[in-house]
Amino acid sequence: MRFGIVVNEGPYTRQASDSAYLFAKAALAKGHEIFRVFFYHDGVNNGTRFTVPPQDDRNLQRLWSELAETHKLDLVVCIAAAQRRGILDANEAKRQGKDGDNIAPGFRISGLGQLIEAGIQADRLVVFGD
Amino acid sequence: MRFGIVVNEGPYTRQASDSAYLFAKAALAKGHEIFRVFFYHDGVNNGTRFTVPPQDDRNLQRLWSELAETHKLDLVVCIAAAQRRGILDANEAKRQGKDGDNIAPGFRISGLGQLIEAGIQADRLVVFGD
Amino acid sequence: MSEQANRKKFLYVNRRAPYGTIYALESLEVVLIGAAFEQDVSLAFIDDGVYQLVAGQDTAGVGMKNFSKTYRALGDYEVRKLYVERESLAERGLTVEDLMPITYEDEDDDYAEKPSIHLTDRSEMARLIAEQDVILSF
Amino acid sequence: MSEQANRKKFLYVNRRAPYGTIYALESLEVVLIGAAFEQDVSLAFIDDGVYQLVAGQDTAGVGMKNFSKTYRALGDYEVRKLYVERESLAERGLTVEDLMPITYEDEDDDYAEKPSIHLTDRSEMARLIAEQDVILSF
Amino acid sequence: MPTLHTVNKSPYERSSLESCLDHVAEGDSVLMFEDAVVGARRGGKFIATLKAERPSCALYVLGPDLAARGIKPADIAEGISVVDYGGFVDLAVANARVCAWL
Amino acid sequence: MPTLHTVNKSPYERSSLESCLDHVAEGDSVLMFEDAVVGARRGGKFIATLKAERPSCALYVLGPDLAARGIKPADIAEGISVVDYGGFVDLAVANARVCAWL
Numbered sequence: 001m002r003f004g005i006v007v008n009e010g011p012y013t014r015q016a017s018d019s020a021y022l023f024a025k026a027a028l029a030k031g032h033e034i035f036r037v038f039f040y041h042d043g044v045n046n047g048t049r050f051t052v053p054p055q056d057d058r059n060l061q062r063l064w065s066e067l068a069e070t071h072k073l074d075l076v077v078c079i080a081a082a083q084r085r086g087i088l089d090a091n092e093a094k095r096q097g098k099d100g101d102n103i104a105p106g107f108r109i110s111g112l113g114q115l116i117e118a119g120i121q122a123d124r125l126v127v128f129g130d
Numbered sequence: 131m132r133f134g135i136v137v138n139e140g141p142y143t144r145q146a147s148d149s150a151y152l153f154a155k156a157a158l159a160k161g162h163e164i165f166r167v168f169f170y171h172d173g174v175n176n177g178t179r180f181t182v183p184p185q186d187d188r189n190l191q192r193l194w195s196e197l198a199e200t201h202k203l204d205l206v207v208c209i210a211a212a213q214r215r216g217i218l219d220a221n222e223a224k225r226q227g228k229d230g231d232n233i234a235p236g237f238r239i240s241g242l243g244q245l246i247e248a249g250i251q252a253d254r255l256v257v258f259g260d
Numbered sequence: 261m262s263e264q265a266n267r268k269k270f271l272y273v274n275r276r277a278p279y280g281t282i283y284a285l286e287s288l289e290v291v292l293i294g295a296a297f298e299q300d301v302s303l304a305f306i307d308d309g310v311y312q313l314v315a316g317q318d319t320a321g322v323g324m325k326n327f328s329k330t331y332r333a334l335g336d337y338e339v340r341k342l343y344v345e346r347e348s349l350a351e352r353g354l355t356v357e358d359l360m361p362i363t364y365e366d367e368d369d370d371y372a373e374k375p376s377i378h379l380t381d382r383s384e385m386a387r388l389i390a391e392q393d394v395i396l397s398f
Numbered sequence: 399m400s401e402q403a404n405r406k407k408f409l410y411v412n413r414r415a416p417y418g419t420i421y422a423l424e425s426l427e428v429v430l431i432g433a434a435f436e437q438d439v440s441l442a443f444i445d446d447g448v449y450q451l452v453a454g455q456d457t458a459g460v461g462m463k464n465f466s467k468t469y470r471a472l473g474d475y476e477v478r479k480l481y482v483e484r485e486s487l488a489e490r491g492l493t494v495e496d497l498m499p500i501t502y503e504d505e506d507d508d509y510a511e512k513p514s515i516h517l518t519d520r521s522e523m524a525r526l527i528a529e530q531d532v533i534l535s536f
Numbered sequence: 537m538p539t540l541h542t543v544n545k546s547p548y549e550r551s552s553l554e555s556c557l558d559h560v561a562e563g564d565s566v567l568m569f570e571d572a573v574v575g576a577r578r579g580g581k582f583i584a585t586l587k588a589e590r591p592s593c594a595l596y597v598l599g600p601d602l603a604a605r606g607i608k609p610a611d612i613a614e615g616i617s618v619v620d621y622g623g624f625v626d627l628a629v630a631n632a633r634v635c636a637w638l
Numbered sequence: 639m640p641t642l643h644t645v646n647k648s649p650y651e652r653s654s655l656e657s658c659l660d661h662v663a664e665g666d667s668v669l670m671f672e673d674a675v676v677g678a679r680r681g682g683k684f685i686a687t688l689k690a691e692r693p694s695c696a697l698y699v700l701g702p703d704l705a706a707r708g709i710k711p712a713d714i715a716e717g718i719s720v721v722d723y724g725g726f727v728d729l730a731v732a733n734a735r736v737c738a739w740l
Binding site for chain 2 (some may be wrong): 557569570571600620621626628629636
């Protein structure tokens with residue numbers, strides 16, 4: 001079966017990103033497909049490469065990036081939500097006149113249409129939030 | 131009277147930063163002093179200069195930076211909370227081997243001791259959160 | 261038929277008051293973008309979500325953008341089914357008269373202006389949920 | 399006397415379960431740092447906050463750091479007043495036996511091991527709040 | 537010296553206002569702001585909780601947050617006073633400490 | 639085809655579990671995870687709400703979240719089944735849609 005996953009909260013502060021990650025891993029382990037993981041609201045904060053969590057704790061950005069690389073997952077950060085919260089790729093940084101970017105490997109910034117498309121293409125859409 | 135203010139949530143997603151800002155402005159208008167504004171938990175996300183909110187909405191980072199400049203406020207971002215969430219100044223970026231930083235003007239990164247000190251030095255500590 | 265096959269029933273569930281959190285605003289942004297995909301769209305307003313539709317919102321004092329007028333424009337985006345839970349209103353001391361009038365023009369009925377808001381009992385709301393293909397919660 | 403003048407009563411109010419949000423962990427980080435400032439520190443555990451002290455927490459399955467052992471080390475940081483609300487425990491089907499034993503060594507009493515957890519009625523909790531100089535809520 | 541208690545979440549959504557009211561002392565003040573203001577609306581089921589017997593405390597609600605949610609001053613239940621941000625500051629000054637129920 | 643309802647917040651803190659239970663249909667499933675698992679503990683005042691009369695639905699709770707909060711399988715109220723993340727996935731597959739009560 002084909003899943004779409006929505007993550008509405010940032011890493012660490014609330015458990016949504018952890019739960020979504022473990023759900024995604026379990027779905028893949030059962031042979032299901034993940035059409036897309038869409039990061040909305042504060043969820044966009046999962047996609048910054050600037051985090052340095054304590055060494056004895058999990059690194060959620062890295063876990064997502066690695067899962068994406070291993071399973072060719074499509075990790076999409078919502079552009080409108082990202083602008084409000086300061087998540088930029090090189091392209092956006094240039095367009096907005098910012099002096100740097102912070103997007104993490106394996107994440108891409110795109111529009112809300114990608115969320116609707118995930119709803120259309122996936123057999124089940126599962127939302128993780130606050 | 132001397133106030134300490136604590137902001138526990140990031141901008142836009144929850145109202146805490148707005149409320150804290152308007153409280154701070156009202157306190158200053160009444161002639162009170164603000165010893166420090168301490169940004170903890172997701173509150174550290176108020177201190178990134180990478181945000182680009184829609185033009186017809188408020189820009190919370192800029193409002194804080196301007197208030198700090200006008201009234202010589204001390205805006206402190208908690209270092210431990212900032213590391214988990216990807217807020218860096220040039221110093222931290224270098225120390226952590228990151229290729230850029232995103233701290234906004236008027237904000238500085240420092241330790242949790244600054245929060246305790248605010249509690250000790252202020253006549254009233256007011257906490258804004260989720 | 262092939263168009264119909266790709267047409268899914270989308271329900272947006274709104275359960276929070278506006279302004280205290282951004283969910284109401286960012287939910288509206290999804291609805292507006294989603295309109296271009298020509299799905300079968302419904303919005304549910306449950307619990308404090310009914311406050312999103314209350315008339316006379318004035319955000320000058322909180323310094324935030326007032327996005328409440330956007331709900332009135334939903335009809336132009338073919339979003340015409342706004343289900344407001346009757347029990348949620350009543351528990352909060354609200355009636356349908358406290359809500360903004362939200363209407364659409366029915367092109368199949370000589371562009372007559374018709375109400376988009378449907379007062380819905382809790383049990384009907386449960387049935388509405390049970391009919392959906394995709395549920396987005398905010 | 400001048401030291402006493404700078405000594406304030408700090409209360410940390412914990413009202414949330416651990417792991418669902420980070421507040422329990424980051425509250426503990428403040429408490430540990432704050433210990434160096436030699437203030438008069440109390441911790442209150444109210445509502446779901448009582449779950450922070452429940453024994454046998456095992457986070458292997460959720461992939462998160464288990465920080466519950468840190469509560470047992472608080473005595474070494476001179477943090478010895480943990481007030482746990484009796485009504486909050488009872489409503490959740492918990493008793494003090496479900497909590498970790500948390501103790502400190504009393505240097506004024508030949509290093510006798512004494513309990514840091516004080517079961518506190520709601521009305522006593524209200525009095526505790528009313529005595530503080532600084533209240534940090536998480 | 538009394539305490540200012542602040543509550544920022546809707547009592548229809550969270551238990552924080554109820555928890556706050558369970559811990560007030562005689563002479564304290566309770567300020568409802570942000571989403572908590574919906575609890576102050578006349579005719580709402582939460583008014584009974586606000587009026588329940590307990591150590592007598594003063595109830596306040598933040599006007600700008602009421603206006604944002606379309607609640608008019610006439611809609612506020614009796615016995616609750618409306619203040620602005622300046623009034624919030626004054627309440628913090630007039631009480632010995634501020635306790636946030638987050 | 640039935641619905642999987644997910645609830646991730648403690649019923650002692652938020653109204654989302656109650657709201658969810660008010661909207662289930664016959665044959666639906668409800669999964670409590672993250673902080674919601676505290677609602678499943680035997681002897682808690684929320685068990686009565688879980689057992690109240692309504693269209694009959696199956697109640698599940700996520701094991702890893704129980705363990706993190708120190709709640710042992712023996713502490714779970716009767717009639718609630720423990721699943722792991724794989725079981726969560728299976729529930730999403732077995733139902734026609736997933737409705738998150740955030």
